[in-house]
Amino acid sequence: MKWMWLWLVFFAVFFVRLFFAFQVPFFSSDVAYLQARVVDHLVSSPSPLFFDSLGWGGRYLMANVFHYVLAFFSLFLPEFFVFKVVPNLLASLIVFPVFLIVYRITKRFSVSLFCALLSAFVPVFFIHTFNHLSVMSLVVPLFFFLIYAWLRIPSKFWVVFYVFGIVFFSFLHPFSIVFVLGLTLYVVLMKIEGLRVSVAELELLLFSLAFVFWSQFLIYKNFILFHGFKVIWQNIPFELLSEHFFRLPVWGVVLEVGLFPLIFGIFIFYKRVFRTKKGFFYLFFGFACLITFLLWLRLIELFYGLMLIGIILVVLFGSWLVLFESYLKKTRVAGLRNILTLLLLFFVLFSSFVPVVVGVEKELRETISSDVFDAFLWLKNNSSPDSVVLAPVHFGHYITALSNRTNVIDSVFLLQAHGNERFKDVRRVFSSVLETEVVDILDKYDVDYVIVPKEQNAVVFSNNACFDLVFDKSVRVFRKSPGCRLKVV
Incomplete structure (x- = not known):
């Protein structure tokens, strides 16, 4: 007993x-x-x-x-x-x-x-x-x-x-x-x-x-x-x-x-x-x-x-x-x-x-809020299946699991030869104030959407004709214009 x-x-x-x-x-x-x-x-x-x-x-x-x-x-x-x-x-x-x-x-x-x-x-x-x-x-x-x-x-x-x-x-x-x-x-x-x-x-x-x-x-x-x-x-x-x-x-x-x-x-x-x-x-x-x-x-x-x-x-x-x-x-x-x-x-x-x-x-x-969850569902329902999404590292698995879209980076770096370079590029996207630098990095990885948390810098995205704000709650989702690319003169 x-x-x-x-x-x-x-x-x-x-x-x-x-x-x-x-x-x-x-x-x-x-x-x-x-x-x-x-x-x-x-x-x-x-x-x-x-x-x-x-x-x-x-x-x-x-x-x-x-x-x-x-x-x-x-x-x-x-x-x-x-x-x-x-x-x-x-x-x-x-x-x-x-x-x-x-x-x-x-x-x-x-x-x-x-x-x-x-x-x-x-x-x-x-x-x-x-x-x-x-x-x-x-x-x-x-x-x-x-x-x-x-x-x-x-x-x-x-x-x-x-x-x-x-x-x-x-x-x-x-x-x-x-x-x-x-x-x-x-x-x-x-x-x-x-x-x-x-x-x-x-x-x-x-x-x-x-x-x-x-x-x-x-x-x-x-x-x-x-x-x-x-x-x-x-x-x-x-x-x-x-x-x-x-x-x-x-x-x-x-x-x-x-x-x-x-x-x-x-x-x-x-x-x-x-x-x-x-x-x-x-x-x-x-x-x-x-x-x-x-x-x-x-x-x-x-x-x-x-x-x-x-x-x-x-x-x-x-x-x-x-x-x-x-x-x-x-x-x-x-x-x-x-x-x-x-x-x-x-x-x-x-x-x-x-x-x-x-x-x-x-x-x-x-833990992620309902607003953040809604952002990933919005991407799943409103973006093309072959879209590429850039976000901070800790959002990477949410993109693949909830949005069913390709991410630019996440926390898995095994079998990746250029993981350090990619991580630095993503960090520069959220820290740079230069439009040309950000667009160049996005073109490098064929990015269609960018997820920007409220606490992250969004000056380049908010005041730029290259990006459309398509979702705005606890996180913001910007869509990159297909015609917005750097031209080599």
Whole structure:
């Protein structure tokens, strides 16, 4: 009967996520609309969208198993419902591996249940998955299911689960590399400390390393051969890198992962790794060190790395809770330990839930408005199918998904040899006050329409016979006159 409490936590988390997700009819990320386009294609055709003619210059789009999962549900459910519900359902699954891991470590049901609830409200994980159609909704729960399976080695069931899980993970996301490297660091640390590593663990590690690196090269070989080592940064122009691989101040990290898990998780690392040298804590220490190192080198996106670190700290917080209760039993307030523990748990949950609410409200405010949505629908209904539309980078996927028109630029720069040049040209369109310079750039990319947000400079477009204002709300849409071209004298 007590296991029903875990299911209650799962459904509570799921419905809280849905409550926030359905506050707006749109997604909070432009990339979500790219994901939606890939899924749309898979629903109509089982083969991936190998060539995207609407993306600037045409491009190769990679469909992973996350897209196939969404496409499967889209076969018999409305797509909007699937895009809102399924990612939140998958993200809510995080409560199960966290519960199992903490219970494996502490053997305390109540502590494990609380940590399961707390893991679902790690701010960075909740905020960046509740309305983003993000693959991390599946990556993060799977990451921790595999950790639990690793802890259960050599159980035959969990060995089989791990093998199938790591194969699935390899075709889901490149974070499978982070996972196997974390396991490698764990084994190295165990060997350095003279602690025993089982033969089964070594065999599974070797299999994981071989399969993951082989599969990643197989999947991404075109990108690797085209970009070389720069593929890690996705060929993103230097000026945009700060938006993808940036650093937060210390207080920002605290807000993203939670104050109490951060403080007490670090304490447990000190006590269990450097003092008592408990073997399985080296597993979490290895992952935390590796992810922190990769974040420091800007080799993985900040929010993605913090999602994993935040939940690792929640797991360690469960171990600290057991120590805290044991300590209270030895003090003069032993009779009040239940009340004190409940008060502490309330403040811990409150300290995570408040940043979640604040972050969610911020995401909802920054989600596109109905006026912006109408602008893209206007383009779809009033422009020719072969029209080319120029807009800021963060509007690129809206153009292809909502307007079904070709964009000049968006946030995908892979397999593009001149992405940096194109990005600078688009930026000059919105910063230049010279009509000739703007027209020259628009001619270069055969642009028919320009979308100008209210906050962007529009002097060249507003006071020029070359451009007609055809839509004017939260964003403005200008149509370029076909006869307006630079003449070479």
